[in-house]
Amino acid sequence: MGFKVSELYKKYGEKVVVDHLSFEMKEPGVYALLGTNGAGKTTSIRMILNMLAKDGGSVEWNGGPLTLQTCNVGYLAEERGLYPKNTLMDQLLYFAALRGVPRAEAKKRINYWAERLEATEYLYPPQEGKRPPKPKKADQLSKGNQQKIQFMLSLLSDPELLILDEPLSGLDPVNTDLFKSIIHEEIEKGKYLIMSSHQMATIEEFCTDLTILNRSKTVLQGNLAEIKKSYGRINLFIKAEQELRPMIEAAGITILTSVGFSYQCKVSGEVQANALLKDLVAKGIPLISFELREPSLHEIFVEKVGETHEEQ
Amino acid sequence: MKNSNLRGAGTVFRYTVQQHYKTPSVIIFLTILFLIAVTAIPIAAMALGGKKESTETGIRKLYLRNETEYAIDAEDIRSEVRYGGLEIEETDADDAALNEKLTKEEDAAAAVVSLNVADQYFSISTHYGREGVVTHTDAALLNNTLESALHQALLRSLSVTEVQETMIRSKAMPQVSRVSDFLRGVEETNADTHVFMNIAYNYFIMMLCALSMGYIFQHSMEEKISKLVEMLMVSVSPTALLLGKILAVTLFIFGGLGLIAIGLLISFLITRQITDLTSFKDIAVTLLHFDPTAMKINAGTIVLLIICILLVYAISASLSGILGSCCSKTEDTQQASLVVVLFLMIGYLGSTFAPMFESDAANLFFSLFPVTSIFSAFPNYICGKIGMPVLVLALVIQGVTAALLMRLAGTVYKMMLMYRGGFPKPKQFIQMLKEHRAAQKAEAGKEDSHAV
Numbered sequence A: 001m002g003f004k005v006s007e008l009y010k011k012y013g014e015k016v017v018v019d020h021l022s023f024e025m026k027e028p029g030v031y032a033l034l035g036t037n038g039a040g041k042t043t044s045i046r047m048i049l050n051m052l053a054k055d056g057g058s059v060e061w062n063g064g065p066l067t068l069q070t071c072n073v074g075y076l077a078e079e080r081g082l083y084p085k086n087t088l089m090d091q092l093l094y095f096a097a098l099r100g101v102p103r104a105e106a107k108k109r110i111n112y113w114a115e116r117l118e119a120t121e122y123l124y125p126p127q128e129g130k131r132p133p134k135p136k137k138a139d140q141l142s143k144g145n146q147q148k149i150q151f152m153l154s155l156l157s158d159p160e161l162l163i164l165d166e167p168l169s170g171l172d173p174v175n176t177d178l179f180k181s182i183i184h185e186e187i188e189k190g191k192y193l194i195m196s197s198h199q200m201a202t203i204e205e206f207c208t209d210l211t212i213l214n215r216s217k218t219v220l221q222g223n224l225a226e227i228k229k230s231y232g233r234i235n236l237f238i239k240a241e242q243e244l245r246p247m248i249e250a251a252g253i254t255i256l257t258s259v260g261f262s263y264q265c266k267v268s269g270e271v272q273a274n275a276l277l278k279d280l281v282a283k284g285i286p287l288i289s290f291e292l293r294e295p296s297l298h299e300i301f302v303e304k305v306g307e308t309h310e311e312q
Numbered sequence B: 001m002k003n004s005n006l007r008g009a010g011t012v013f014r015y016t017v018q019q020h021y022k023t024p025s026v027i028i029f030l031t032i033l034f035l036i037a038v039t040a041i042p043i044a045a046m047a048l049g050g051k052k053e054s055t056e057t058g059i060r061k062l063y064l065r066n067e068t069e070y071a072i073d074a075e076d077i078r079s080e081v082r083y084g085g086l087e088i089e090e091t092d093a094d095d096a097a098l099n100e101k102l103t104k105e106e107d108a109a110a111a112v113v114s115l116n117v118a119d120q121y122f123s124i125s126t127h128y129g130r131e132g133v134v135t136h137t138d139a140a141l142l143n144n145t146l147e148s149a150l151h152q153a154l155l156r157s158l159s160v161t162e163v164q165e166t167m168i169r170s171k172a173m174p175q176v177s178r179v180s181d182f183l184r185g186v187e188e189t190n191a192d193t194h195v196f197m198n199i200a201y202n203y204f205i206m207m208l209c210a211l212s213m214g215y216i217f218q219h220s221m222e223e224k225i226s227k228l229v230e231m232l233m234v235s236v237s238p239t240a241l242l243l244g245k246i247l248a249v250t251l252f253i254f255g256g257l258g259l260i261a262i263g264l265l266i267s268f269l270i271t272r273q274i275t276d277l278t279s280f281k282d283i284a285v286t287l288l289h290f291d292p293t294a295m296k297i298n299a300g301t302i303v304l305l306i307i308c309i310l311l312v313y314a315i316s317a318s319l320s321g322i323l324g325s326c327c328s329k330t331e332d333t334q335q336a337s338l339v340v341v342l343f344l345m346i347g348y349l350g351s352t353f354a355p356m357f358e359s360d361a362a363n364l365f366f367s368l369f370p371v372t373s374i375f376s377a378f379p380n381y382i383c384g385k386i387g388m389p390v391l392v393l394a395l396v397i398q399g400v401t402a403a404l405l406m407r408l409a410g411t412v413y414k415m416m417l418m419y420r421g422g423f424p425k426p427k428q429f430i431q432m433l434k435e436h437r438a439a440q441k442a443e444a445g446k447e448d449s450h451a452v
Helices: A041-048 A088-098 A103-116 A145-156 A173-188 A200-204 A224-231 A245-250 A270-282 A296-312 B009-022 B023-049 B074-078 B097-104 B135-155 B162-169 B179-184 B190-225 B229-233 B237-272 B279-286 B297-323 B332-357 B360-368 B372-382 B388-416 B426-450
Strands: A003-012 A013-025 A029-034 A057-059 A074-076 A160-166 A192-196 A209-214 A217-222 A233-240 A252-258 A260-265 A287-291 B061-066 B087-090 B106-116 B120-128
Touching: A003 A041, A003 A173, A003 B372, A013 A041, A013 A057, A013 A209, A029 A296, A029 B229, A041 A057, A041 A160, A041 A192, A057 A270, A074 B229, A074 B279, A088 A103, A088 B009, A088 B106, A103 A145, A103 B332, A145 A160, A145 A173, A145 B229, A173 A192, A173 A200, A173 A224, A192 A200, A200 A209, A200 A296, A209 A224, A217 A224, A224 A296, A233 A270, A245 A252, A245 A270, A252 B360, A260 B179, A270 A287, A287 B009, A296 B279, B009 B237, B023 B237, B061 B097, B074 B087, B074 B135, B087 B332, B097 B106, B097 B120, B106 B135, B106 B297, B190 B229, B190 B237, B190 B297, B190 B332, B190 B372, B237 B297, B237 B388, B279 B388, B297 B388, B332 B360, B360 B372, B360 B388, B372 B388
Parallel strands: A029 A192, A029 A209, A074 A160, A160 A192, B061 B087, B061 B106
Antiparallel strands: A003 A013, A003 A057, A209 A217, A233 A260, A233 A287, A252 A260, B106 B120
């Protein structure tokens, strides 16, 4: 059971754009594909979905090749679009019909998702004056609202595997929360999700496993919690009521940023942090907070991508 | 081709058709097209002076002054339906007396038949009082009948029998051909008819290709422009998407042609009610030297015509599909259409000027060479320039060309769906095609090993 990508490879001319990418999801959850611009994330997704011919490698779903027939896939592409001059309802029904959803069931699902995504007014515009309301067309919506319709398109078939390429980019905070809540629901329903995003905080909120790509190559892969654990707790956040800089520097700790009497520092490990804490307590310095944290995904990403840049 | 690859083609077809006919501009365009077709023949007939031979006439009485020695039989005049009840009075009255009669009697007409001995012609002049009960057309029609009655009187005076009369009225059918054709017994149409037929057929084919090219360009790049292609690709295969769209465009094109045909049929029926259509044929024969009776036109030819049109459409649509797939934005269609138009123009011009050579070798070459064959083969066949075996060979060549182009169109459409660059240059395009084919082979090999 599950989803498996093995040795995925693609090149254009002499340029390798995806270099033997492999990963596996044995059970439902969220897998993150991260990378710099042009690292090969979208190309990998396109090969996974058979939109691009692979130069090597395979994609399996439940032990067999992943095709339109073997897997019910929902996909929110990074390149967003709708037929600009067609009505929204027509487009939604068209996509549902292509996925084999009967018309009555499709209407039910459309109404559910329209309500869930607060898009009912675009599908059923209210009457103004005596004339019957005109159905809305895609080019009459804002980008954010078009994104809601596209998200509906990807969810209409009730997919087993949902691939979201930059799902939250371009959304306002209210709609970001709305999308996040739906993603959480899909996770709870036991779906397989693959997410690609530049917003590390978002990925961190959802994903269990990840692959970081840089210039077509895999630079880091594994379970997010384990990766973080392997880095140890090296981020120290201190908030005090007085200047601490001399004491922190005296302990051999690097201050990354400081605002007022708040400091973000990098320590070699818990021993170094504890030594500083003992010293501050011994000197009777009042502390508001003293927190030792694991590195964030953002930091891991920057570090890993930076390393490969240096190597190259 | 796997059936699963075609799943969804019907849905794509229905949706494309539904959206097309929902567009107000399309409905307006089709309505205008239909109205033009409906009014085309009556307007042309009116403009060319067509008139309806009415079975009614306002003339109730005819004063006939026959100054010739040939007795006109009143029954020859009354044998025409409209003059069945006509009162005919032979008279010697002079012009002034006739004028007085016509002024008093509104439903009367007067005719003077005379012979100009010096110039050797007969003169028939028909008069009426004033426009009202008797019209100018009534007088003109009576004049025609009198001419025929005078002709009968002449034949009678010469004691010509009915058989002899038939012989006299028989027309000669002139045939001009090379001695080789004469010996082969080939009934050849004249060069003017061949040229006219080529021009007319080529013009129709050119219009069909140009119209379908626009539609196919629009539909083959629609998903790219609307950026929906990736979302669609998880729901339907490129093959099914392309097939659904091409079928829809086929319906638009042939639906439009069908509408024009229905319009023209209605137009023909209307024209028959208000004017005499034989004048059209006369005009075509006289002015254009076009003789439709000299062509091979029968039910079989109609079937052949339909096959030829479908093959032309398949070739043109596939070519447009290949080039339309290479477009990522509207501006790219200029380059794409240039290539298609260039291809069509070679065929169109070659085929239009070919009949002027009056050469068997040229007719054979233009009928068989794929680019010109779609324009030349059919007119050459119905004008007797090529035989059935050559036509069949031409159709086979066209069929194979269409099949190869369709296959290539499917590959290119799939290959270019994700392409977002400018219109590719030939070298770049061939390189892309090679890479795509290599990747497809690699994938096919992988699938086979998976199956094993």
